[in-house]
Amino acid sequence: MNGYSTIPYVIAFSNELVEDPIWFEPSAGSVRLAYRPARDGDWVGPGGVRRYASGILRARVRDLLDRPDERGHERMRKLNTLRQWRCMDHLFCQVCGQPAIDLGTGRTPWLLVRPVFEATGPGTGRTNAPPCCWACVPKALEECKMLRAEPVMLCTVGDVTSAGVLADIYQPMPDTGQPVPCLRNAFVAWSDHIWHAGALAVAQVVDLHGIEPVGPRDGPALHGLR
Numbered sequence: 001m002n003g004y005s006t007i008p009y010v011i012a013f014s015n016e017l018v019e020d021p022i023w024f025e026p027s028a029g030s031v032r033l034a035y036r037p038a039r040d041g042d043w044v045g046p047g048g049v050r051r052y053a054s055g056i057l058r059a060r061v062r063d064l065l066d067r068p069d070e071r072g073h074e075r076m077r078k079l080n081t082l083r084q085w086r087c088m089d090h091l092f093c094q095v096c097g098q099p100a101i102d103l104g105t106g107r108t109p110w111l112l113v114r115p116v117f118e119a120t121g122p123g124t125g126r127t128n129a130p131p132c133c134w135a136c137v138p139k140a141l142e143e144c145k146m147l148r149a150e151p152v153m154l155c156t157v158g159d160v161t162s163a164g165v166l167a168d169i170y171q172p173m174p175d176t177g178q179p180v181p182c183l184r185n186a187f188v189a190w191s192d193h194i195w196h197a198g199a200l201a202v203a204q205v206v207d208l209h210g211i212e213p214v215g216p217r218d219g220p221a222l223h224g225l226r
C-alpha cells in the first residue's frame with residue numbers, strides 16, 4: 001500500500017527507470033559526464049533539449065505512462081524525469097498532467113512543502129515540485145496530510161522562469177576515470193557552469209515569482225471546490 005488513491009502524473013513506474021552506462025568523455029581539453037553511447041537530446045539547457053555540444057546531462061528515463069501493460073509498478077518515491085520536466089516547461093499539473101494555469105486569473109496554483117521549496121526573497125522562491133491545478137488541489141492536500149509531517153502552503157504564482165536542475169554530481173576516479181557520485185540532489189543553476197560537466201540532472205528547478213499565499217477559505221472555496 002502506498003497511501004495514494006491516485007498515481008500522480010510525475011511519479012515513475014519501475015520499467016521506466018534506465019540504467020544506461022555513464023562515463024567521463026574528453027571534451028574541450030577536459031572531461032564531462034556522458035552516456036555511452038551518447039545521443040543527441042541527452043543534454044538540456046534553460047531553453048530545453050540541447051544539441052550534443054552543450055548543456056547538462058539529463059538522466060535518461062522511458063515514458064510508458066500510456067502503456068499500462070508495459071510500465072510495471074509505480075515507484076511512489078521516484079519522479080519520472082521526463083514528465084517532471086514537461087510539467088515545468090508547460091506548467092502542467094503534477095497530479096493529472098493537464099495545464100494547471102487558472103485561465104480566469106492568469107495565475108498558477110501551487111502547493112509548496114519545505115523539502116521541495118526554498119524562499120529566495122519576498123514573494124519569490126525556488127522549487128522542483130510542479131504546479132497543481134485547482135481541480136487536483138483537494139486530492140493533493142489530502143494525500144500531503146497523510147504522507148508528510150510538514151505544513152503545506154497553497155499559493156498562486158504569477159510567473160515562472162527556469163532556474164537550473166537538481167542533479168547528482170559525479171567526479172572521475174583519479175586512476176580509472178570511472179564516475180563516482182559525490183553529491184546527491186544538489187541544486188545546480190544554469191549559470192553555475194563549473195558544476196555542469198559532472199552533473200546528472202534528475203529534475204528541473206524553477207524560480208517562482210509573485211507568490212501569493214491562499215488562505216484556507218479563499219482559494220478552494222472561490223473555485224467551488226468546497
Ligand SMILES: [Zn+2]
Nearest residue numbers: 093096133136
Ligand atoms: Zn490536476
